[in-house]
């Protein structure tokens with residue numbers, strides 16, 4: 001199965017996060033991820049797989065982590081490096097062939113990346129090998145039942161044709177291989193009135209709705 005090459009869109013990748021709608025999704029996703037972040041001890045080590053342009057790496061670094069970001073796309077890695085984010089390093093690596101010592105990171109995370117590989121569960125199993133005992137896997141995936149993602153899939157957008165976006169059930173199943181996960185769907189943004197997110201987000205969360213655009217979870221190993 002041919003996977004999408006993010007190198008082709010690396011230079012424009014961050015423009016989504018900078019758009020009006022993108023900023024809303026980003027804020028809601030970050031607030032959900034912040035609630036899942038384990039409290040950090042001294043200079044904890046994070047391995048971020050599929051770190052792309054370093055968008056999330058900046059957030060994790062600001063939370064006190066030393067971030068080793070890896071991505072298969074040299075173009076994405078170059079952009080991440082060019083941002084000179086403190087306490088980060090970026091390398092071109094394939095998730096499935098990581099050169100690091102096993103059990104050596106306090107937290108291993110992937111944000112919107114394993115669903116773009118040919119084998120998301122295998123990617124997660126690989127990630128788990130690098131987590132220290134008592135450390136965490138932190139996972140964020142685009143939800144196939146999110147309104148925007150469902151539209152992207154339906155329209156056969158090139159990026160999504162061969163992607164394997166989970167729903168909340170398959171997301172839970174993937175993480176449950178390692179223990180009892182904590183999971184939260186977020187970014188409940190109406191398609192045509194995104195400003196209404198200040199109402200939809202708390203109500204949807206209260207109702208435990210599952211159509212949020214992003215699913216975040218963590219599991220302790």
Ligand SMILES: C[S@@+](CC[C@H](N)C(=O)[O-])C[C@H]1O[C@@H](n2cnc3c(N)ncnc32)[C@H](O)[C@@H]1O
Nearest residue numbers: 006050051052055071072073094095111112113
């Ligand atoms: C949708 S982007 C997400 C980037 C970043 N995590 C973010 O949320 O902004 C998916 C990323 O996963 C990377 N990726 C896909 N397959 C990979 C693999 N086998 N090993 C490492 N990175 C991979 C892509 O190159 C791309 O940068």
